[in-house]
Amino acid sequence: MKSKNIYTEFQMKELEKNPNVVRVSDRSISYHSAFKIKAVQEYKTGKGPSQIFIENGFNLEVIGKKQPKRCLQRWRDSFEKFGIAGLETERRGKGSTDRPSSKELSAEEKLKKAEARIKFLEAENDFLKKLEELERQALKRKH
Secondary structure (H helix, E strand, C coil), rough: CCCCCCHHHHHHHHHHHHHEEEEEEECCCCECCCCHHHHHHHHHCCCCHHHHHCCCCHHHHHHCCCCCHHHHHHHCCCCCCCCHHHCCCCCCCCCCCCCCCCCCCCHHHHHHHHHHHHHHHHHHHHHHHHHHHHHHHHHHHHC
16 A cells, blocks of 8 residues: 655655664655564554654654554564564565565575575564563563
């Protein structure tokens, strides 16, 4: 979905100064994966999307008041489907790694793809183990 926002040159320069931003065009903002992960984790602790964005240096007058909610929804969906790696790869536009390939893959390319998938699944498992441990610790502290 294209944003209705069209950023001015000045707004783009301001947004680019934010360490959570990878790049800005006149219509879109690409966020660092570390920020996406942090935002999803903070959301799960009960923080609202707008609060998360404001605390991380975003001016809602510039990015749009609905932008944080839209981003968090997309990032949460991506996180639930693909785990942490879903937030580390761009799933939209030209940089998307989530589209089926139209060409036949060689054996070497298939192997590389399989190795990348294994690495992704291992990272997801590690993340889930850490999350479970944190949940156990939180439960211990409650009791």
